[in-house]
């Protein structure tokens with residue numbers, strides 16, 4: 001998921017002890033996520049969109065070191081003054097940095113060096129926590145939320161890396177099979193609210209990124225959303241019906257993409273990580289190659305594929321307003337989200353008050369362009385730099401995935417990716433106009 005900045009009107013209401021605890025639990029989870037990786041696993045970059053696991057570990061640490069320790073703790077000395085060049089992602093205000101596609105060249109510092117860096121910064125953060133929370137609690141919270149976003153990226157980047165290895169290594173052993181295999185509910189349509197809706201983070205949210213603000217009214221036309229995400233079984237029907245070969249189903253850019261896959265070398269005929277054909281499909285997972293489960297939500301599809309499927313199904317993608325109105329008041333801690341290191345993978349879930357998997361499982365593409373809400377103001381300073389500056393040529397996804405740390409998402413949360421990208425756990429839920 002994308003990194004985003006916050007604004008000063010977030011509400012870090014937790015006590016210093018609670019915040020220190022949240023900080024430590026978040027840091028420990030990142031470390032747990034790389035337990036099974038060797039030095040090379042943690043260093044290699046499989047494509048420019050992805051980053052090495054070691055870089056994620058160091059960059060999230062650089063964030064705390066730069067925006068909290070360096071800026072707000074008198075006398076703090078950088079762990080290594082050469083490293084900000086390596087681990088600044090794209091903050092222009094922080095100066096020159098290593099080009100993104102070259103992150104995989106960092107065979108030094110080693111993974112052990114990076115873990116030492118983490119320990120150094122964690123100790124300094126915990127010592128300074130009371131001081132930092134007095135005046136900069138929103139930045140501490142932002143650093144925690146930022147690291148949670150990178151935990152999901154770390155998993156999806158490792159998955160991509162391992163998928164490119166002909167041996168198909170497993171990041172973790174598969175979860176034990178359930179005694180009764182989960183089945184997806186039959187497709188049903190649930191009418192959404194019509195008329196004026198309040199969109200955006202409200203005063204009840206303890207934290208929100210700046211792109212969720214301000215709350216504002218938006219008009220909802222009559223519509224209905226599917227009770228659950230589209231399944232792998234339904235996707236196989238789309239493939240069998242020549243969905244990937246029927247130009248009329250595709251947006252023009254999408255049709256170009258399907259036929260040339262951006263670089264013009266490869267055509268697209270199935271979700272990312274699928275191989276096989278007919279009714280016999282396998283997919284690469286964090287537990288290695290596995291049979292495609294027809295009951296599980298489809299994942300690793302681009303916006304173009306989601307849009308073409310919706311057209312094929314006689315439906316459309318939801319707007320992000322419709323999605324948010326459906327999610328309002330529902331438990332954002334529910335559903336399949338990341339609780340501990342392991343082989344995150346989508347699976348069929350039961351409905352809760354009508355909807356299955358609104359939160360977690362797979363990010364749901366919406367048909368909404370990623371643009372600012374009316375009255376949007378980016379945060380002041382460097383941490384406000386990049387949310388607004390990425391508001392072109394991307395589409396919004398909602399709901400979180402099986403690799404999103406539990407507690408990280410909420411009704412107003414806006415994730416965003418370019419329409420061809422599909423290495424995140426991306427899926428879709430159908431919508432209809434009434």
Ligand SMILES: [Fe+2]
Nearest residue numbers: 003059089146
């Ligand atoms: Fe980041």
